[in-house]
Amino acid sequence: MRNAIIDSDTASDDTIAILLSSRLFNLVGITIVAGNVSYEQEVKNALFTVEYFNIKSPVFLGSSRPIMGKWRTVEEVHGKNGMGDWDYGEPSVKPEREHAVDAIIRLSKEYDNLEVLAVSPLTNLALAYLKDPSIVKRIKKVWIMGGAFSRGNTTPIAEFNFWVDPEAASIVLNAGFDITIVPWEVTEEYAYVDDDFWSKIEGLKSRASEFFIRANRALREYSKSHGQKGSVQTDSFTVFLAHDQSAILKKESHHVNVETCSSARGAMLVDWYGLNGKPNAEIVLKGDRDKFVNFLLSVLSS
Ligand SMILES: O=c1[nH]cnc2c1ncn2[C@@H]1O[C@H](CO)[C@@H](O)[C@H]1O
Numbered sequence: 376m377r378n379a380i381i382d383s384d385t386a387s388d389d390t391i392a393i394l395l396s397s398r399l400f401n402l403v404g405i406t407i408v409a410g411n412v413s414y415e416q417e418v419k420n421a422l423f424t425v426e427y428f429n430i431k432s433p434v435f436l437g438s439s440r441p442i443m444g445k446w447r448t449v450e451e452v453h454g455k456n457g458m459g460d461w462d463y464g465e466p467s468v469k470p471e472r473e474h475a476v477d478a479i480i481r482l483s484k485e486y487d488n489l490e491v492l493a494v495s496p497l498t499n500l501a502l503a504y505l506k507d508p509s510i511v512k513r514i515k516k517v518w519i520m521g522g523a524f525s526r527g528n529t530t531p532i533a534e535f536n537f538w539v540d541p542e543a544a545s546i547v548l549n550a551g552f553d554i555t556i557v558p559w560e561v562t563e564e565y566a567y568v569d570d571d572f573w574s575k576i577e578g579l580k581s582r583a584s585e586f587f588i589r590a591n592r593a594l595r596e597y598s599k600s601h602g603q604k605g606s607v608q609t610d611s612f613t614v615f616l617a618h619d620q621s622a623i624l625k626k627e628s629h630h631v632n633v634e635t636c637s638s639a640r641g642a643m644l645v646d647w648y649g650l651n652g653k654p655n656a657e658i659v660l661k662g663d664r665d666k667f668v669n670f671l672l673s674v675l676s677s
Pocket residue numbers: 386388389411449452494495520528534535536559607609610
């Protein structure tokens with residue numbers, strides 16, 4: 376199994392990404408970063424997720440804010456606690472003492488060919504790189520869920536993860552990592568859970584499907600009220616494509632940067648025509664929805 380860390384701002388869809396990554400990779404760490412809901416709540420959600428699914432990977436606390444600027448949490452998307460208001464009690468699993476930034480650096484030395492599944496704002500990874508730039512040589516691959524071509528889900532132009540910490544995104548994109556980006560619109564097109572898929576998951580009546588339904592209920596309502604077909608499982612889709620690259624049906628390499636100023640803050644800047652620079656990232660343009668749906672159903676049936 377490939378070695379991986381998942382970096383998460385744990386709320387609804389992130390929890391399923393954590394579950395999938397624990398099944399598909401040798402998951403050597405789960406690092407938590409500021410994003411979706413209050414930091415404390417994200418940590419609690421991650422600890423509950425690992426406890427519920429009996430995932431043995433250590434949870435490390437990282438940055439509780441972006442590098443610069445203000446951001447807002449999005450309880451309206453995920454529910455007040457980020458878990459569809461599921462009152463799941465207090466998890467008994469505890470986080471590690473080591474800081475996530477130090478853990479990323481250490482794990483990159485301990486595990487060959489370590490990959491990072493970044494389904495979150497990129498603050499932790501940017502800080503790890505600033506502390507030890509040599510991680511670029513040791514981390515084999517960075518998978519990023521982030522960026523929108525033009526249909527921003529947080530501002531008219533910006534996707535949430537890039538918008539929360541555009542400075543961090545810019546640092547990571549320009550650091551020299553081997554990067555694959557799974558942008559918002561691609562996940563919206565291939566990783567949505569519409570009513571039909573939702574009923575199939577509900578019909579599984581397993582522990583995992585019950586978790587999925589409860590944790591993603593608010594996201595579903597929010598997404599449907601905003602013109603989407605249902606909850607978009609962006610983070611899980613990214614983890615799935617990282618594992619099964621035959622499910623990436625179209626991709627292109629381009630230079631990608633992130634706008635950090637004004638009302639376009641967080642916008643993904645793709646140099647489609649190679650006007651300014653060499654490619655620094657691969658961008659997924661099409662994914663295999665059927666494979667993803669079947670895989671998710673098989674994991675959730677247990
Ligand atoms: O409105 C939203 N829809 C879907 N995901 C969202 C939304 N707001 C924040 N996220 C979070 O940001 C990434 C996707 O942009 C995902 O990582 C998800 O957890």
